[in-house]
Amino acid sequence: MGTVTRVNGPLVEVEGLTGAAMFELVALGPHRLPGEIIALRGDRATIQAYEYTGGLAPGDPARRGGSPLSARLGPHLLGGVFDGLLRPLGGAGMWLDPAAPPPARAARAGRSWPFRPLVEEGRTVARGTPIGSVDSGSSPPYLVLSPGGAVSRIREPGPCPSGDPVAVVGGVQVTLGREQPVRRALPYDVRHEEPVPLTTGQRVIDLLLPVSRGGTVAVPGGFGTGKTVLLQQIAKWCDADVVVYVGCGERGNEMADVVAELGRLTDPRTGGRLADRTVVIANTSNMPMMAREASIYTGVTVAEHFRDMGYDTVVIADSTSRWAEALRELGSRSGALPAEEGYPADLASALAAFYERAGRVTTLGGATGSVTIIGAVSPPGGDMTEPVTAHTQRFVRSLWTLDRDLAYARHYPAVSWAGSFARDAGAMTAAVPGAAQRRGRVSGLLAEADRLTALAELLGAGTLPAHERIVLLAGRLIREGFLQQSALSPRDSFCRPERTTLIADALLAVVDRCQTLVENQVPVAWIEQQDFSPILRAKEAPEEEIAARRDTVLDALERSR
Amino acid sequence: MTVWAPVEYTDVAELRGPLVMVRGTRGVGWDEYASIELETGERRHGLVLEADHDLAVVQVFEGTAGIRAEGTRVTFAGRPMRIPVGPGWLGRVCDGGGRPLDGGPPVAGAADAAVNGFPLNPTLREPPSEPVLTGISAIDLLTTLVRGQKIAVFSAAGLPHLKLAAQIAAQAGAGGEPFTVVFAAIGLTHADAATVRDRLEERSAAGELTLLLNLADDPVIERILTPRLALTIAEHLAFTVGRHVLAVLADMTSYCEALREVSAARGEIPARRAYPGYLYSDLASLYERCGRVRGRPGSLTVLPVLSMPAGDITHPVPDLTGYITEGQILLTRNVSAYPHIDPLSSLSRMMRAGAGPGRTRPEHVDLAAQIIAALSRARQARELAELVGESALSAVDRRHLALAEAFEHRLLAQRGDELRSLGETFDRAWDVVSMLPRRELTMLSSEALDAGYREER
Ligand SMILES: Nc1ncnc2c1ncn2[C@@H]1O[C@H](COP(=O)(O)OP(=O)(O)OP(=O)(O)O)[C@@H](O)[C@H]1O
Ligand SMILES: [Mg+2]
Secondary structure: OEEEEEEEOOEEEEEOOOOOOOOEEEEEOOOOEEEEEEEEEOOEEEEEEOOOOOOOOOOOEEEEEEEEOEEEEOOOOOOOEEOOOOOEOOOOOOEOOOOOOOOHHHHHHOOEEEEEEOOOOOOEEOOOOEEEEEOOOOOOOEEEEOOOEEEEEEOOOEEEEOOOEEEEEOOEEEEOOEEEEOOOOOOOOEEEOOOOEEOOOOHHHHHHOOEEOOOEEEEEOOOOOOHHHHHHHHHHHOOOOEEEEEEEOOOHHHHHHHHHHHHHOEOOOOOOEHHHHEEEEEEOOOOOHHHHHHHHHHHHHHHHHHHOOOOEEEEEEEOHHHHHHHHHHHHHHOOOOEOHHHOEOOHHHHHHHHHOOOEEEEOOOOOEEEEEEEEEEOOHHHOOOOHHHHHHHHHOOEEOOEOHHHHHOOOOOOEOOOOOEEOOHHHHHHOOOOHHHHHHHHHHHHHHHHHHHHHHHHHOHHHOOHHHHHHHHHHHHHHHHHHOOOOOOOOOOOOOHHHHHHHHHHHHHHHHHHHHHHHOOOOHHHHHOOOOHHHHOHHHOOHHHHHHHHHHHHHHHHOOO | OOOOOOOOEOOEEEEEOOEEEEOOOOOOOOOEEEEEEOOOOOEEEEEEEEEEOOEEEEEEOOOOOOOOOOOOEEEEEEEEOEEEEOHHHOOEEEEOOOOEOOOOOOOOOOEEEEOOOOOEOHHHEOOOOOEEEOOOHHHHHHOOEEOOOEOEEEEOOOOOHHHHHHHHHHHOEEOOEOEEEEEEEEEEOHHHHHHHHHHOHHHHHOOOEEEEEEEOOOOOOHHHHHHHHHHHHHHHHHHHHOOEEEEEEEOHHHHHHHHHHHHHHOOOOEOHHHOEOOHHHHHHHHHOOOEOEOOOOOEEEEEEEEEOHHHOOOOHHHHHHHHHOOEEEEEOOOOOOOOOEOOOOOEEOOHHHHOOOOOOOOOHHHHHHHHHHHHHHHHHHHHHHHHHOHHHOOHHHHHHHHHHHHHHHHHHOOOOOOOOOHHHHHHHHHHHHOOOOHHHOOOOOHHHHHHHOOOOO
16 A cells, blocks of 8 residues: 655656556545556656546555556447446446446446357367357347366356356356456457458548558548548448447537437448447546546457457547547656657657557457557647647558548538548459549549649639540539538438449549540530539439439430530 | 635745645645635635645635735645535626625525536437527527537637627527526626626626626636636536526636646646647536536536637637537638628537427528538639639629628628527528529528528519
């Protein structure tokens, strides 16, 4: 037992913690506020507290916890809402007062789950192989994995409380739920490098800036550019098995909204509620700052846990900038020498290590699973050269930059086609016939239209040759008819990949016809005045109508001959 | 139950800026409330910013001017700062520290609450879903305020944001349900404060207003306290008493400057423009106190008002505010008529939840989107006209320019004492969109057009 000597907000110094280890948990003061040791000198420890420290005083007791910062994993995660330390928020009080005892925990632990054994007694089961499952029907089955060894006991099928033993394997007792340290990655067998696409249902992403299972994406954008809406869209519609949504230092109303919506929406793949495949970690901006720092790690740990069951998982972190700010805050309070803009010198390596936990792997048990990480970045003043944005770009495979001008023009999602990249796009499109060519044409037309727009602004569009004016027209058709996708539209909120292809091809066919016509001396001004709305609104139409809409426009164009 | 620690400390080791360093303290906790008694008998108040062994660093709200190392006595409350809460605040005018300015007795309450509040459990938040109507056309139509949201007013020096804030505070309502305003004036000039006070006179007399006034010549550090008092009072009225409450915090730039002053005095490592690195979290701890609670009747809507230094929206105060609030109402000199709202740069992110069928008008969201789209096209047309001359514009582009003109005169321009009903606002909005040929109005349904479009144009 040690003694608190200094309290400066979330930074607490303690003396007399003999034998304590780095990153060990400590219970501070009479309310046993959780904290984690982040520096040790002799028996003096510097601690980051995960709760509001008001009233904590020098002289108060500090007790060693004996274990590193850990999260409670188990079948209760899917469909639940948790704080940054993965403590359930459902059932906690209206005001989150650290001095009030957490009532929810006991209730949760007492809940029973329908356990089913998958192996027989006496068998030897390799580490990471499922020995039992909990299948509630709506969520993906929760698998209990073997620690490796001979199964000397296994529980009969039937209800099982989370904390009860379900098996003894290699002399080790196995329970449904367990505590897992969060700062170290869970082990796997091998990492796969060949990219397999994750479908997001957002056209601009799936066609131009695809993300792979196990990939990493950063989404930088100033306030109001649409980071949260885009991330929520992906959380709802991507074809992953499990989604971990980490609200890291963002808004309470948004969390309430996403939870309500996930509860309402049906998963198109399973027919269950989307909430049942989702774990929500809600550490809003007014909740303690250091738990925000931890929430990123608890989120990835949960994802790795489900990856080890052979699932494709996606971690969504909104916003990683708030996490970095928590690092900076603690660094500054502990007097660490700051680097750029007050951020600690290890900011870059912390970011790299976080994104490195993504990947598509063969698990220890031989299954294939993945962790994809998609993190929002909130650059101060929209400045893309600031440290968090600049460093993050170095470590991710895809960058979806959101553009303020597009957002102000209500072009949503405001993903900048010029300022974004997807390093695995080439490898992923190579596998699908025609995909690389389609992507090349669409992005080529957009880039060419941008160049010509700049030119036209200087010289006037009238001075451009006919075929270039068609490129300008093509740019508009692609932006309005393809890239823009309203999250609020009941039909267009999500777009199947087949439909994405259909719309892109229909637009390209129209552009091709326009080019042919001007080559045959049809006046370009006449073409520009045609009614393109059938094809521009094809995205709101039923899929089987898209070809007909294309033909309507093509026929109208044909009449000029 | 206020139990004052009996111990009085007299060893003032250092005085720096707004800080008093007290030596020899025992068991004094972080963020504890402190009372400082000067030799003269004057009593000031503060909070513990750091507790290091036997040293307590206290931030004094009233400032340290006149405090001497000798003869000063400091006591600690043994807990964070609390204030009385309840309907007793209604109809009162107090200073930025909650002391009466209206000649009345000190405000008492049946209950008390911590000024920092506690985070509201996100799983118990009820998503906002009904409007707060302000009687200001540009706001009600295009950036509808929604009960339980937070939305900022961004302005620049010389623009009448206080007049607008006072107008909103005076006129806002929740469709006939009891409505309450808590107005925190932070660092206002006497003239501005007098204007606000006059404008809100009626609301105050009706017992629907609490006014907290921290003036430009009041202690700077008290500005850190003023919004917290306002929000603590407002939170209780909303979630315990069950009223719809609007908290107006103006000017948050003055608040942030006070925060920066304390940070500098403590020698903290600054982030952008010398503001402390925790500015985002600090502002969030204020703005996030808005909301609705599941199963409870009231709501708290928070409206921070701030002037952007040098009109720069990337300055940390507007920037970080924008990252926290659910939208902004931007005032600009480019719009010549009061209330100077720039419709294209303003956005209420929750609007969809508070506007539309059963809340305002069935066509509301589409009509607003149509006007924004048309104004955006008009802006492009104007830019083009500057290059090639207006005569080179197409007929449709010229109609859009006419619409933008009509928008500004017919809809946006409004007197500071003019309360427009929703009906009148929609009347004017239909006049404006009817400047365009009907076939251009692609965002409105044909039913809406049949009912609202004015053919005679
Ligand atoms: N895909 C979309 N479809 C329709 N509207 C959108 C879309 N994306 C963004 N918007 C609009 O933009 C607003 C702001 O988006 P969002 O909240 O995602 O911004 P943000 O980048 O997360 O901002 P902040 O950094 O402040 O959190 C939304 O409330 C919505 O009105
Ligand atoms: Mg956001």
